[in-house]
Amino acid sequence: MSGRFAFLIHPLDMRDVIRFEPKAATKRLPLVEKILDWMPPFVGSDIVGIQSAQGWGTSGWFITVPMLPQMFVNGAREKVLQKIIAAGKLGAKKGARIVGLGAYTSVVGDAGVTVANNLDIAVTT
Numbered sequence: 001m002s003g004r005f006a007f008l009i010h011p012l013d014m015r016d017v018i019r020f021e022p023k024a025a026t027k028r029l030p031l032v033e034k035i036l037d038w039m040p041p042f043v044g045s046d047i048v049g050i051q052s053a054q055g056w057g058t059s060g061w062f063i064t065v066p067m068l069p070q071m072f073v074n075g076a077r078e079k080v081l082q083k084i085i086a087a088g089k090l091g092a093k094k095g096a097r098i099v100g101l102g103a104y105t106s107v108v109g110d111a112g113v114t115v116a117n118n119l120d121i122a123v124t125t
Contacts (some may be wrong), residue, residue: 005060006091007100008084009044010067011036017068039066041087043094061094063087065105072104080108081115088119098122 011017017032018025024032044064051057065087072080088099098121101112106125116123 003097006096036066
C-alpha cells in the first residue's frame with residue numbers, strides 16, 4: 001500500500017444534507033446551517049481498493065467539511081479557513097500523506113495556500 005490520501009468534500013445542497021440526515025428534511029435552512037456551523041469535520045467515507053495497473057495500491061478517506069456552498073461564500077473567511085484546516089488535520093491524523101481540496105474547499109481564499117501552510121502534509125486542489 002502506498003501513501004494514503006484524504007479528499008475534502010462538502011454537501012452541495014439540502015438534498016445532500018437530507019441524504020446524510022433524513023430528519024433535516026423537516027428543518028428550515030437557517031437551523032440546518034447553524035447545526036452545520038457547530039459540527040466539526042468528520043470522516044464521510046473510507047476509500048479502499050484503489051490499485052494501478054502496475055500493482056500500486058492506495059486508500060484514503062473522504063473528509064466532510066459540514067458547510068453548504070453559501071456558507072463558504074458568505075462566511076467569515078478566517079472561520080471558513082479554520083474549518084477546512086481542521087478537516088485537513090483530521091486527514092493527517094488518520095494517516096493521509098496528501099489532502100485534496102474539493103469543490104468550494106479549493107476556492108476559498110487563496111486557492112489552498114493558507115491551508116497548505118497550516119498542514120504538515122501535501123495539499124492539492
